[in-house]
Amino acid sequence: MRLLGGWRIEGELPQTRQAIIPVAPHTSNWDFFVGVFVMLALGLKLSFLGKHTIFRFPVNGLLRWLGGIPVDRRAAQGVVGQMVEQFEQRDELILALAPEGTRKKVSEWKKxxxxxxxxxxxPVIPVGMDFSRRVIDIRPPMMITGDIDEELQRVKHAVAHAEGKNPQHAGN
Incomplete structure (x- = not known):
């Protein structure tokens, strides 16, 4: 599917009411805007986690309307449990996130x-945001059942080909 600005989508999202979509690499503020553009172009209702400090006037209402869920990363231990609870409480929740957790270069993704x-x-549905080819690459869904470190390698492998806007900031 072709989008404005020369971007295209390869692959397709499965028909599911709940999933987590890790989008990588995350190297620029532009990633968010491309992601929102894709979401709106496809008519998707996605949620995303954002640093709680960005959820303030004048953008608070807009971010929440777009699906934003504020997270205080200083209390990161509770985020997993809170999101599991959200999945249990909601019939529909598709959560898109940047597994690096930041636009800066990191040695390891968050798990x-x-x-x-x-x-x-x-399911986890890996998505590569490839600025070099202007492609949003939707990979096949995977269930996370094994060792977390091995599963992380499986997800990373699915999007390893994607090049961020600032490749020098890409994590391992």
């Missing part, structure tokens, strides 16, 4: 999304 997926028993 919380894998713990969420396993505990909530929802």
């Amino acid at each position: 919380g999304f894998l713990h969420m997926a396993r505990r909530a028993e929802v």
